[in-house]
Amino acid sequence: MATRYLILEDGTSYKGKAFGSQATTTGEIVVNSNMLGYQEIITNQIYHNQIITFTQPSIGNTGINHKSFESIITNAKGIIVREYSNISTNRLGNLTLDRFLKQHNIPGIAGIDTRELTHRIRRNKSMKASIVDVNDEHAFDQLNAAVLTNQQVKQVSTKAPFPNTGDGYNIILIDFGLKYGILRRLAELDCNVIVMPWNTSSKEIMDLDPDGVILSTGPGSPNDLPESVLNMIRETQEKLPMFAMGLGHELFALANGAETYKLKVEHHGSNHPIRQIITNQIIYASQSQGYAVDPKSIKHDQLLITFIDLVNGTVQGIRHRDFPSFSVQFSPDGGPGPEDTVDLFEEFLENVSSQRR
Amino acid sequence: MFNNEIKKVLILGSGPSSIGNETELDSAAFQMMVALKKNGIKALIMDNNPFSLTMTEIQSANTFVKEINLKNVLEVIKKSKPDAIIPTVGGLRAIHITQELMNQGILRDLNVKVLGISESALKTVNDSNRMKTVIQQSDEPCIPSKIVNNESEAFDVVRQIGFPVIIKPINQKDSVKRKVCKNTDELSYFLENTFDEQNKKCIVEKSVVGFKQIEMVGIRDENGTKILVNGLENVDAVGVHSGDSIVVSPIQTLTDIEYQNLRTATFKIMENLDIVGVCHLQFALSAKDNLYFITKINPLVNQSTAFSARATGYPLVYTCTNLMLGKQLNEIQLPEKYNHLTAVMEPSLDHIVVKIPIWPFENIPQASQRLNTVMKSVGSTIGVGRTVEEAMLKALRSSQFSPRDVLPSMKNLDNDELINRLIHPQSNRLLVLIEAIRRGYQVDDLEELTKINQFYFYKLKKLLDVEKLIVNHPMELNTIEHAHQFGFGDGMMAETWNIPIQKVRDIYHQYNEYPTYKSIESSAGELEQNIESFYSSFEKENESHKESQKTALVIGRGGNKLGPNTAADYYTAEVLIQLHKLGYKTVIMNNNPNALSLSPQISDKQYIEPIQLGDILNIIELEEPVRVFVPGNRHFLMKQLKKYTELNVQILPPDQDTGVILPKNVSYALNFFVTNDTNYFISSEKLISNLNNDLDHVTNYEMPYIGLDYYQLTKNIKEASAHIDQSNWIGLVQILFNEKDNGESEYVGIRPLRLTETIFLSKATGINWIRELVKFYTKRFDSKIIDKLNTNQNRITTMRATFPFKQLNIHIDHGNSSQEIGAKLKFRLNE
Amino acid sequence: MSKVVVDKMAMQRALTRITYEIIEKNKGVNNLVILGIKTRGVYLAKRIANRLQKLENKEVPVVQLDITKYRDDVKHTADDPKVADDDKISLDNRNVILVDDVLFTGRTIKSAFSAISELGRPDNIRLAVLIDRGHRELPIRADFVGKNIPTSRTEKIKVQVNEIDGKDSVEIIDK
Known part of the structure; x- marks a missing residue:
């Protein structure tokens, strides 16, 4: 394995061993503390623009399998690991992580003190980083000059509607960077799903006579999306039960008068206790967020807070007072991460069935 | 509430x-x-x-x-x-x-x-029928089995669940043994020939032999909040008891989907049983499809929960105690050094822990070495590292007790025996696997033979590559760097290159390379906390710094073997407690996951490392301890450490290799506390051998020895004192006597009081002699303690060693002291 | 034979959703009184009130309603129990949520209306039930339904709540 370097905006340089693609890459560096599920993480569209550091030191152990894709196209800019295994030991496929990364032109770097890196990232604000062949001044200049796109949703969202058929409720799923876990959970509940582009209007939704609407997770800042998306949400929630998650949740909050902010340190993991306000129960969920809804901005005559993260106090769920619409910051489908929150999909369908009566 | x-x-x-x-x-x-x-x-x-x-x-x-x-x-x-x-x-x-x-x-x-345990959970322990009901109620899979009356019914079941199956007799007392049947012929033959014509009633159960074994440890509070504390992957497949398997944490070879299935299943069972506290579950996973079964539910503290606490740094027992008192996970106030959120965060690890069992066959060669579903190991060691290889090699180095730091070779095994051992696992499993790779066995074949996931062979192969590098590129910085990354010790390199260990260390020290110690904590670097439990790596950031100007380092015993080992661990714990009381900052080095001496409450800092010279020197260089204590005899290690004359090393009890010739026969002893100027007599002790008067077979003790009359005792004390004066012994000293056939007794030997008997002496006299010894060797002993001696002759204290013979399914009449596994204490009145 | 149709999680979820729907319909919890029909309806009512309290930070009164003396299928005596345990409560101009475990023929609810009339004249009455099993004999329908479970008349529905039965579940029992 060739020697390559990970360089950070703060001037730090790490020597490591290259795997995956040998391309030079630049992105925002984030830390993910899930112990398993690297395939789900790497293929999650929310990592568009980002380089992922894994805290679990041994990555690649089971290779790549067909059940763990959260999207077919992966948009992560790179991955950083302590140790990398170039094998595939799972019974579902023979593709190794290395080959997969090469196919998708994603560089990886191994042999990094990821614990030290994690401490560094947590101390600093979010930083840009590059994986490069040479860690000279030029490389740092390039890194500092790099501007990351804010058009992620447009780039990852589907251009045309497509169905995922079923015999049950007719659900519209708005794709802001669709995570396949959502489709899997809806398929388990036998929904007839139509996936639509991020800029779908409420009229286009209503024309399909759906029973409910889901707003998917996605990459980037909710403020980078135009007002038309918020209008779609406002108009649709009055007519249909709505369930939003991740970026969708942030947009749902914006549409209902709340504000969002960028977290000092992005949080990617599934170890935080999250309290469900209404039952006082604590659950664990797959979280990956760079932005959060500001609790002070929530208009209490419009929204109820339903979930709170006990570690950083962020709002993890809200619900509309007047309509059967709700949203969560985490990924209720897991993938990777706990299944504690999967029944939110059932809750959504109960809202749907209750409306239909 | x-x-x-x-x-x-x-x-x-x-x-x-x-x-x-x-x-x-x-x-x-x-x-x-x-x-x-x-x-x-x-x-x-x-x-x-x-x-x-x-x-x-x-x-x-x-x-x-x-x-x-x-x-x-x-x-x-x-x-x-x-x-x-x-x-x-x-x-x-x-x-x-x-x-x-x-x-x-x-x-x-x-x-x-x-x-600590709910009524329904209590009822489920060891009741397989109830366990089955609980699993089914929770909508989770248990191993399918059915009672059948005849061959045709048996085949009905097999058509449903498939081969292989286990046929079990209904009545446990039946002489019929259970049997695994892999195909139609075997089943027909077995049913025909084992049971009588009329009654073929038996249980047909799906066999999960060869399935992957996974263990999960979860906790739950009264409000229903559940945390998965740890997942344990058994390297060996079902068929080998999980206590005899190499174990890896966190789980390495499952996908997240599989893992979450097991996590959810664990929670469903805990919910059903209304667990408030800890629960340990075992699973069997098919290697071919997505099938799994719950095979065991243990709602109590055991070695897997202890391992999990050690591996994650999660304060498991402390938390569970609060849970059982009705507190909720988010209400628990942890000791100061923890972050206040630690109890309610689901552990996420950024290190890898490997556990390797230790078997007693060296001391009990009569026992069958074949590993099966009955546990045979008596101890284990763990290695912690930042890579699977590093953790595995550290665990192996710790388990082998080879002070020279090189791995015992298995090259004497012939090929047939090697294959036999791959298929039918025995002790020293990992060394056999390494030998197979050395001989060029292909990973696929090995997986087929051993039912071990090929991931581990791939890792072992990498270790062998590095070993080759060490052999072929001696004395190079690059070699040493590689070796360190994979967990090799300086001692191994010194041995291979035939140079003093210090030379190896000089090579990398001159490039300012030193080990970096990382904290064993459960948030993967997210929370700020001061957990003083560390393992080494060779990376960028070091998290452990010199503890104080007055640090005492205590070197633990490592993995348990037979002999005085659990006693030694208790002894070590007492040493730590006393050193702390005397104002030292205490640092313990050990690698036994079950060790009492590693309990975070009794030392200021814990290092989980192999107990080998290079690793010890690393810690000594960092901590600069003013004293080093070594409980128990370790001649080779002591000899090496003594070369470092600037170290203040004290072995407890004092080293015996100064030419003590022990007698063959003994019947009683007198125990003394010897200072530089006085011999304090403490107690007489009857030594009861279970084989004539053979000293090696003394496993039963009585204190005081009431068979000694006053005259005899006075005479013996005088005699003993004279012998002590002639010797150099100080501290706790035992003078051995033998009663001859004519009723007379004679002096037969002198030795430092052994670990187990020091503890026994403490129990009998009400004075904690380990602590007094520590005071003595730190010049803080006060002879006034002798006045407190309980001279009450009315109470007799007995201690009787226990042996693992029954558990190992062998019969030995005369166990010797190197075969002891534990002991029973008893007080009685002298009537 | 019995079959679990609603487990603990599903029951919690149903109560949670009913709580949210009450907030939606009632525009908050102002002026709200929850009436639980004895026995299990009371516990469900308390749980809903508890959830409302957690969300809105406001105490919502719960009244236990005993309808035995209004049932047309029960013989009455002079010492019939009181309608409500709480004598002070008046339902005048309040928004009432009536809570029961199972909605079947509707006769229980009709009796409840009579009982309510003794306690005042509410602005409106809404009905919340955990289970709607069909087979109505009166023109009554629930505003909030935990779960619709179609049943035959001969089947029995058994609702268990943790507070008195030690567990949360709904089972169908074949007669």
């Missing part, structure tokens, strides 16, 4: 150590006691294990030295009137007694609650 009604609880201890129970239960009881105290609850303890720290740390008025059985427990409950009893740190024996007390309605009548 915090339960205010509980003011006084009785903890049922674990009794003498045995296979499957080392010091982890006592360690848990100790931590539980600390947590109970914090909550203002009085803890009583009942145990007859002389090597229990909990027994020492609880006021003697609240301890009951009695064998744990139904009659005695009932007696103690009636006498001490606790509000509740806690059976979860007493192993299965305590659980069974509690089941019995509950079934007989005794607890209800006496208004005594059971803490």
Whole structure:
């Protein structure tokens, strides 16, 4: 394995061993503390623009399998690991992580003190980083000059509607960077799903006579999306039960008068206790967020807070007072991460069935 | 809701150590006691294990030295009137007694609650039918089985569940043994030839031999909040007891989907059983499809929960004690060094822990070495590292007790025997696997033969590559750097290159390369906390810094073997406690996951490292201890350490290799505390051998020896004192006597008092002699303690060693002291 | 034979959703009184009130309603129990949520209306039930339904709540 370097905006340089693609890459560096599920993480569209550091030191152990894709196209800019295994030991496929990364032109770097890196990232604000062949001044200049796109949703969202058929409720799923876990959970509940582009209007939704609407997770800042998306949400929630998650949740909050902010340190993991306000129960969920809804901005005559993260106090769920619409910051489908929150999909369908009566 | 009604609880201890129970239960009881105290609850303890720290740390008025059985427990409950009893740190024996007390309605009548385990969970332990019901109620899969009456019904079942199947007799007392049938012929043949014509009633069960074994440890609070503390991957497949398997944490070869299935299943079972506290589940996973079965439910503290606490740094026992008192996970106030959120964060690890078992076959060669579903190992060691290879090699180095740091070779095995051992696992499993790779076996074939995931062969292969690098590129910085990354020690390189270890160290030290120590904590670097438990790596950031100007380093015993080992670990714990009391900052180095001496409450800092010269020197260079204590005899290590003359090293008891010739026959001894100017007589002791008067077979002790009359004793003391004066011995010294056939006794030898007998002496005299020894060697001994000596001859203390023969399924009449696994303590009055 | 149709999780979820729907319909919890029909309806009512309290930080009164003396299928005596345990409560101009475990023929609810009339004249009454099993004999329908479970008349529905039965579940029992 060739020697390559990970360089950070703060001037730090790490020597490591290259795997995956040998391309030079630049992105925002984030830390993910899930112990398993690297395939789900790497293929999650929310990592568009980002380089992922894994805290679990041994990555690649089971290779790549067909059940763990959260999207077919992966948009992560790179991955950083302590140790990398170039094998595939799972019974579902023979593709190794290395080959997969090469196919998708994603560089990886191994042999990094990821614990030290994690401490560094947590101390600093979010930083840009590059994986490069040479860690000279030029490389740092390039890194500092790099501007990351804010058009992620447009780039990852589907251009045309497509169905995922079923015999049950007719659900519209708005794709802001669709995570396949959502489709899997809806398929388990036998929904007839139509996936639509991020800029779908409420009229286009209503024309399909759906029973409910889901707003998917996605990459980037909710403020980078135009007002038309918020209008779609406002108009649709009055007519249909709505369930939003991740970026969708942030947009749902914006549409209902709340504000969002960028977290000092992005949080990617599934170890935080999250309290469900209404039952006082604590659950664990797959979280990956760079932005959060500001609790002070929530208009209490419009929204109820339903979930709170006990570690950083962020709002993890809200619900509309007047309509059967709700949203969560985490990924209720897991993938990777706990299944504690999967029944939110059932809750959504109960809202749907209750409306239909 | 915090339960205010509980003011006084009785903890049922674990009794003498045995296979499957080392010091982890006592360690848990100790931590539980600390947590109970914090909550203002009085803890009583009942145990007859002389090597229990909990027994020492609880006021003697609240301890009951009695064998744990139904009659005695009932007696103690009636006498001490606790509000509740806690059976979860007493192993299965305590659980069974509690089941019995509950079934007989005794607890209800006496208004005594059971803490730490729910009624439904208690009923499920060791009741396979109930376990099956619980699993089915939770909508989870248990191993399919059915009672059949004839061959045709048997085949009906097989058509449903497929081969292989296990055929079990209905009546356990039947002479018919269970049998695995892999195909139609085997099944027909077995049914035809084993059972009589009329009655073919038997159980047909799906065989999961060869399935992957996974263990999960979860906790739950009263409000239903559940955390998965740890997942354990057994490297060996079903067929080898999980206690005899190499274990890796966190789980390495499952996908997240598989993992989450098991996590959810664990939670469903815990919910069903209304667990408040800890629960350990075992699973069998098919290697071919997504099939899994729940095979065991253990709602109590055991070696897997102890390993999980050690591996994750999660304060498991402390948390569970609070949970059983009715607190919720987010309400628990942890000791200061933890982040206040640690208890309620689901652990996420950024290190890897590997556990390797230690078997007793060296001391008991008669036992079958074949590993099966009955546990045979008596101890284990763990290695912690930042890569699987590093953790695995550290665990292996720790388990091998080779002070030279090189791995024992298996090259003498012939090929047939090697294949046989790959298919039928024996002790030293990992070395056999390494040998197979060395001989060029292909990974696919190895996976087929061993049912071990090829991931591990791939890792072992990488280790061998590095070994080759060490051999072929000696004395190069690059080689050393690589070797360190993969967990090789400096001693191994020194041995291979035939140079002093210091030379190896000089090569990398001159490039300013030193080990970096990383904290064993459960948030993967997210939370700020000061957990003082470390492992080494060679990376960028070091998190452990010199503890103080007055640090004492104590070098633990490592993995348990037979002989005085659990006693040695208790001894080590006492040394740590006393050093701390004397104002030292204490640092312990050990690698036994079950070790009492690693309980975070009794030292200021813990290093989980191999006990080998290079690793010890690394810590010494960082901590610069003013004193080093080495409990127990380790000649080779001592010889090496003594070369570093600037170190203040004290071995306890003092080293015996200074030319002591021990007698063959003994019958009693006198024990002295010897200072530079005085010999204090402490007690006489009857040494009871189970084979004539053979010293090696002395496994039974009585104190004082009431057979000595005053005249004889006075004469012996005088004689002994003279021998002491002639010797160089100081500290605790034992003078051995033998009674001849004519009734006369003669002096036969002198030796430092052994570990086990030092503890025994403490129990008998009411003075903690380990602590006095520590004071003595740190020049803080005050002879006034001798005045407190209990000279009451009315109480006789006995200690009887216990052996693992029954568990190993062998019969040995005369166990010797190197085969001891534990001991029982008893007091009686001299009538 | 019995079959679990609603487990603990599903029951919690149903109560949670009913709580949210009450907030939606009632525009908050102002002026709200929850009436639980004895026995299990009371516990469900308390749980809903508890949830409302957690969300809105406001105490919502719960009244236990005993309808035995209004049932047309029960013989009455002079010492019939009181309608409500709480004598002070008046339902005048309040928004009432009536809570029961199972909605079947509707006769229980009709009796409840009579009982309510003794306690005042509410602005409106809404009905919340955990289970709607069909087979109505009166023109009554629930505003909030936990779960619709179609049943035959001969089947029995058994609702268990943790507070008195030690567990949360709904089972169908074949007669």
